[in-house]
Amino acid sequence: MPRLFAILAVCLAVLLLPRAFARTGADPVLRVGVIVDSRPMSFVAADGHLTGFNVELARELCATMQVRCDFVVSTLAEVVDAVSRGLFDFAAVSLVITPERERKVLFSKPYYRSLSAWVATQGLQPGAGRATVAVVRGSVQAAHARAQGWKILEVGHHAEIPEAAASGKANAALLPMLTMLSFLQHPAMASSGWEYQLLTEPGISGNVGFAITPARPDLRERLNQAIDRARADGRFDRINSAFLPFRLK
Amino acid sequence: MTPPPSGQRLRPAARVFGAVAAGFLLVLVGLMSWVAVDHYEARQTAISVTSRSLPQSLERLRLVRNLEALRIEGLRAVNGPTEESRRHARFVIDLIAGNPDVRQDPESAMLAGQIADFVRASVARAPGDPEVEREWDRLSRAIAIVADRVTADGMAGITADAERMEAQVRHGTYKLLAVVLIAVMAMLGFLVMIERVFIRPLARIDVALAALDGKPEPPSLPATRTREIASINQATLALHAAMRENERIRAGLEALATTDALTQLSNRRHFMAEAGPAVALAHRHRRAVTVAMADLDHFKRVNDEHGHAVGDAVLAQVGSVFRASLRATDLCCRYGGEEFAFLFPETSLADAHLLADRVRVAVEQLRFPSDTGPGPRVSLSIGIADASTLELEAALGLADEALYRAKRGGRNRVEG
Numbered sequence: 001m002p003r004l005f006a007i008l009a010v011c012l013a014v015l016l017l018p019r020a021f022a023r024t025g026a027d028p029v030l031r032v033g034v035i036v037d038s039r040p041m042s043f044v045a046a047d048g049h050l051t052g053f054n055v056e057l058a059r060e061l062c063a064t065m066q067v068r069c070d071f072v073v074s075t076l077a078e079v080v081d082a083v084s085r086g087l088f089d090f091a092a093v094s095l096v097i098t099p100e101r102e103r104k105v106l107f108s109k110p111y112y113r114s115l116s117a118w119v120a121t122q123g124l125q126p127g128a129g130r131a132t133v134a135v136v137r138g139s140v141q142a143a144h145a146r147a148q149g150w151k152i153l154e155v156g157h158h159a160e161i162p163e164a165a166a167s168g169k170a171n172a173a174l175l176p177m178l179t180m181l182s183f184l185q186h187p188a189m190a191s192s193g194w195e196y197q198l199l200t201e202p203g204i205s206g207n208v209g210f211a212i213t214p215a216r217p218d219l220r221e222r223l224n225q226a227i228d229r230a231r232a233d234g235r236f237d238r239i240n241s242a243f244l245p246f247r248l249k
Numbered sequence: 250m251t252p253p254p255s256g257q258r259l260r261p262a263a264r265v266f267g268a269v270a271a272g273f274l275l276v277l278v279g280l281m282s283w284v285a286v287d288h289y290e291a292r293q294t295a296i297s298v299t300s301r302s303l304p305q306s307l308e309r310l311r312l313v314r315n316l317e318a319l320r321i322e323g324l325r326a327v328n329g330p331t332e333e334s335r336r337h338a339r340f341v342i343d344l345i346a347g348n349p350d351v352r353q354d355p356e357s358a359m360l361a362g363q364i365a366d367f368v369r370a371s372v373a374r375a376p377g378d379p380e381v382e383r384e385w386d387r388l389s390r391a392i393a394i395v396a397d398r399v400t401a402d403g404m405a406g407i408t409a410d411a412e413r414m415e416a417q418v419r420h421g422t423y424k425l426l427a428v429v430l431i432a433v434m435a436m437l438g439f440l441v442m443i444e445r446v447f448i449r450p451l452a453r454i455d456v457a458l459a460a461l462d463g464k465p466e467p468p469s470l471p472a473t474r475t476r477e478i479a480s481i482n483q484a485t486l487a488l489h490a491a492m493r494e495n496e497r498i499r500a501g502l503e504a505l506a507t508t509d510a511l512t513q514l515s516n517r518r519h520f521m522a523e524a525g526p527a528v529a530l531a532h533r534h535r536r537a538v539t540v541a542m543a544d545l546d547h548f549k550r551v552n553d554e555h556g557h558a559v560g561d562a563v564l565a566q567v568g569s570v571f572r573a574s575l576r577a578t579d580l581c582c583r584y585g586g587e588e589f590a591f592l593f594p595e596t597s598l599a600d601a602h603l604l605a606d607r608v609r610v611a612v613e614q615l616r617f618p619s620d621t622g623p624g625p626r627v628s629l630s631i632g633i634a635d636a637s638t639l640e641l642e643a644a645l646g647l648a649d650e651a652l653y654r655a656k657r658g659g660r661n662r663v664e665g
Contacts, residue, residue, distance in 0.1 A: 113348075232304065246344065
């Protein structure tokens with residue numbers, strides 16, 4: 001009888017131990033890069049906690065993947081290289097998928113399609129000689145403006161652009177469409193008389209995804225599955241409604 | 250083992266049942282595959298629902314939400330309190346009009362374009378302009394109609410999948426019922442087969458074995474085409490033949506043990522064994538029973554004058570006479586060399602006297618002609634006694650005394 005108990009105990013241990021290990025998992029924590037001052041996608045709320053469409057989406061994806069995510073603040077200019085070097089496992093930042101970026105990092109499946117918006121003082125058209133265009137360093141808008149030969153004013157965060165506009169340092173700006181939503185509501189733009197145009201040129205419009213370090217191809221698969229789950233069970237739509245006035249596609 | 254009767258083809262049961270079982274399994278596998286087809290298709294439909302129809306429906310619902318957002322932003326673009334709120338609403342309307350799912354639905358794309366144009370045109374108009382109100386009403390209702398149509402589109406795919414799956418499951422259920430029915434019938438057929446091939450023949454063999462004895466009538470065995478049952482039949486017939494042979498031998502041995510070979514009468518031991526119970530039976534039912542002792546007169550002289558061969562012939566003839574003269578119920582034996590004993594059941598002393606005298610006359614009239622001249626002449630002295638109230642030995646003793654008196658009285662007579 002004692003031998004029987006011993007054998008049973010060993011069998012139970014063999015069955016249960018792998019489960020115990022699995023929960024701690026091979027990677028218990030993921031380092032997730034985010035940017036701030038980029039309403040409504042990622043920003044610090046009045047009470048001091050990090051939120052925004054991308055941040056909340058990343059939180060839901062991590063919950064689905066059953067891993068803990070530590071958010072690390074970076075800038076748009078640095079985040080792609082940081083992911084490429086493996087400092088972040090992935091970045092919860094809206095990045096247009098371009099061939100240049102794809103040489104450095106892996107991308108999740110796209111979770112919406114983005115356009116860019118030109119906003120400028122009345123009558124000022126894209127390409128006008130007297131335009132000084134405010135752009136965020138590291139963005140595709142900045143690359144496009146530089147390629148067009150425009151006179152540009154580079155800032156570090158989206159939130160700095162209204163100040164630049166209000167102070168007159170720039171009389172135009174090129175922004176992603178969703179960030180434009182909060183730009184138009186900024187008090188500095190209230191009665192500025194600035195008008196917008198939607199631009200659809202390739203290079204500043206296209207599919208948007210999260211960047212993933214090339215060292216973790218398995219993470220891309222897991223992120224894509226988590227995105228599918230969130231779209232299917234309504235969590236994606238709930239976050240959409242919390243931050244945006246229409247449904248992303 | 251004796252070989253089977255020629256002209257009959259026998260099948261070993263193992264091969265027959267093996268073939269039947271294999272056939273049944275093949276049919277069953279075929280039927281299960283037939284059922285599995287529906288199950289597989291139902292699974293495919295279920296996968297289609299989760300991977301295709303459901304996501305498509307969700308996309309349609311998101312388009313409906315965007316159409317509603319168009320209405321909300323349209324109102325705000327026309328009636329918003331401040332210029333930047335109206336400008337913000339115009340921007341959102343432009344974004345929605347540029348959204349891929351709006352642009353890919355022709356009605357929605359057209360409507361979104363109309364609203365964007367309307368909103369831009371309304372910038373120039375005064376607030377509260379009735380024409381603006383009328384136009385907005387029309388656009389607002391158009392949004393509702395398109396939204397309803399898109400919702401119905403979204404439901405159609407899932408409804409079609411659900412109906413298809415229901416039909417597949419229903420077909421699968423019918424097929425499964427048919428398969429169960431066929432399987433049950435096959436099982437019943439199998440049981441019937443076992444009953445006919447094994448159970449019933451074995452039952453008849455059991456009955457035949459129970460009744461098996463040495464009588465010549467052969468056992469009643471079942472006709473069969475199964476090798477194993479035929480083997481049992483063969484063995485049973487062989488057993489019956491052996492039992493018959495046994496019986497024949499036993500009867501022969503019994504005859505040898507109870508009969509005097511020369512006269513073919515019972516021997517003394519057998520006579521005493523039979524007579525005892527006969528006398529007891531007569532005593533029990535208070536019936537008359539008589540015994541007699543007989544002796545051939547001057548038999549020694551026959552042997553001396555004519556030889557033992559003639560003497561034997563005489564004894565044999567005398568035995569025949571006794572057997573011919575006596576009734577079926579009478580007992581008779583060769584008691585000694587030329588001495589005989591008799592038991593006459595249901596016979597009074599007077600009747601026994603008559604019967605004994607008849608026997609005496611028959612013996613007296615025996616002739617034994619031969620080539621060498623007239624053969625010997627013999628006679629019989631008989632003593633009878635009533636055994637109705639005596640034990641057998643006592644009665645035979647009395648008969649013996651009567652025989653002695655008959656010898657002394659001149660021989661060839663009946664005394665007692």
